[in-house]
Amino acid sequence: MKKLNWNLAYAFALILVILGCSDKSSEKSESDNLLALVNSSSNSASSQGSSMNSLAALPTSTPSDVFLVGAAKTDITGPFVQSSTGYNSPGDQMSGLAMRLFSRAFVVERPGGSRVAIVTNDMLHMYQSVKVGVVKKLQADGYGSAFNNDNVVIFATHDHSAPSNISWYTLFNLFNGVIGFDKVHYNIVVNGTAAAIESAYNARKQARIKFATGTLSGATNNRSSAAYNWNIDKDNFAKNTDETVSLLRFEGTDGSPIGLINWFGVHGTSLGITNRRAHGDNKGYASYLVESTKGNGFIAAFPQTAVGDVSPNQPNPTDITKAFLRPNDIDPSLDPLENPIVHGTKQGAKALEIYDSASSVLTGSIGYRHSHVVWNNKIAVDQNYIGTYSMPWDTNSGNTTCVATIGGGFLAGDEEGAPVDFAKEGDIRNNFVLQNGVWVKQNYSLTNASGAAQILGYLWPLAQIALNSSKYEGCDKEKFTLLPVGEVDSFWFPNPQVPFVPVVLPLQILSIGNTAILTFPFELTTMASRRLRAKVGTTLANGGYSNMVIAGMANAYAQYLATREEYSAQNFEGGFTAYGPWSNAALIQEFDRIAGDLVAGRSTNAGPTPPDLSSQQFIQTWLSQNGIVNDGGNFGTVLTDANASYNKAKDTVSVRFQGSHPRVVQDKKLDGSLSSYYDPNTYTYLEIQKKNGSSWTTVATDNDPYTAYDWVRTGGDLSPTSEVTITWLIRNQQPGTYRVVYNGLAKQFWVFFWTYAKFTGISKEFVLQ
Incomplete structure (x- = not known):
């Protein structure tokens, strides 16, 4: 049963907190020394450097199918009591531990050539703060010559049973059971992630890599099928979720197993919103299953692909808009702790099956391209990347991304058990109606709603004035602009410094032989991912890249990203598509630019460096501040x-x-x-x-x-x-x-x-x- 645990008072208290409590660069607190622990290490930089020097005997030239590969994992279990749950549910706190959380790292290098680090963390989101901190830690430990921002990717498994409070951005530390930033948790994650990369680097040995794909049926359901059905190309696909599994198999040239990376898109929501224990959820259990089965230090990572509208749970047979059913809802003999086991076993078993049958050996070089893109800058989207995927009231020119905002559609919640349930999904949206041959926008008014949403409607005009949010409505089109979060533009902040969400976002392509891995910070919906694959896949194929992995939740977090039509529906996912109706087209366009650079062998525009906000964490959790x-x-x-x-x-x-x-x-x-x-x-x-x-x-x-x-x-x-x-x-x-x-x-x-x-x-x- 979907839980309603937000009340109206909290919703507006949250608005007031956002108005009055931004991260302030002028404030000084304990956070002045936030990275002191990050810059320290259990091993000194000199000792780490000697470890690196001991690897000088590694070959610099080998056959084209031989790489240098190392794998390692470290414990990154953060504070799991009196901390926020992974459901961003205000007032709900974690109070236990069911399974530990880990960082799993693979370092892959072409002898004499380039290297990449591919890391997967059991986390809710991959925050930009973590990526910046990890790169800093690697530099402090003497690994700066081996790793930098461009050749390291860090994924989050999107585990909703992992503690939070480690973003540098206000929004992600406010929609929580505990308000504020937790420096202890942050340092545990950063130190642990860097240690996993360093250990993997020091464990490199000659290895071969195989790529394989498979299909995992019956493990996922689309939790937003009503919005999916708005897609004009929905009939081109047999399923409304992508059941593709993509896997890299790593083994020493002597045949010794090293590990695997298994990409599959599904939310980490096997445990519900009432769960109060830290747990790796279904992907954490899949890793546990495979690593226990293989033994001998085998490392199994399970990052995400398209996850935005994909649930491991089953629709309620009486009504698909009701809360989805977890295994213990269907079989009362199961304990909720067994839900991740049921779902994780499906992923783990399929990964073992694909691993055993993998036969396509990768050959060639390693490459990477990385670009920071300012989405708030209203990226002009070329019509070639929009194509026919538009609404009748759209124009064929002047289409751009928008300043980041949150739409009222999120107030409907979702079928996983989101902590809001103020309306029916799709109700809170602006409409376009045809009048005398002209499309006219009709703005939604919460005063036309009922219940809690109606009360919110009476108060919203005052908040809209305070937040100066009406200026975003034109770009946002169908989205009822509730909260502008990409910039602080109101009389409350005459000289804004920091937005509430990151707006300088990383896009990255890694290549190993003929395999290209596209990494990005969004929760892409199934169809958004398919369109990205279709367009950019063609560009990559021209360069000989026949394998392509869509890999989300990487290097930062920027909420959902839906197709143009799904955005128009303004379900939960559309309401949280921050950068407007052309976000999917913009993502395809920017990745096509980076893919073109990779294929042509030219450098990529790096874009602006995101700000380091480690010294600006004025709002801290009580325990972080007081002990x-x-x-x-x-x-x-x-x-x-x-x-x-x-x-x-x-x-x-x-x-x-x-x-x-x-x-x-x-x-x-x-x-x-x-x-x-x-x-x-x-x-x-x-x-x-x-x-x-x-x-x-x-x-x-x-x-x-x-x-x-x-x-x-x-x-x-x-x-x-x-x-x-x-x-x-x-x-x-x-x-x-x-x-x-x-x-x-x-x-x-x-x-x-x-x-x-x-x-x-x-x-x-x-x-x-």
């Missing part, structure tokens, strides 16, 4: 113990302990002192242990897909006491004697300084039978 409240209690005490026995096939074990704040461990790991208490490389909040004679063997940790760690503050927000509940879903485990172990670290204030206490809680023994 952890003093822990208290008899740590590790078992408050609710396990039962004496359980069914080994279907029961659930739950044990509750007196706990401490889990962020203590993350803080200590980040500052390098966790090793005084635990091994940072093996630390786990929980263990499920099996008895073997007089000893115990750990059979599951906090990264196991069937375990969960839940934390709750007891006694009020500022109370020092908290409790931890550890859950284990028993699914066909071996019979025997088991126990649950909780590993903690408490932070306490003693006289004039902080002290830290390591502790362990252990449940009683129980039997699986």
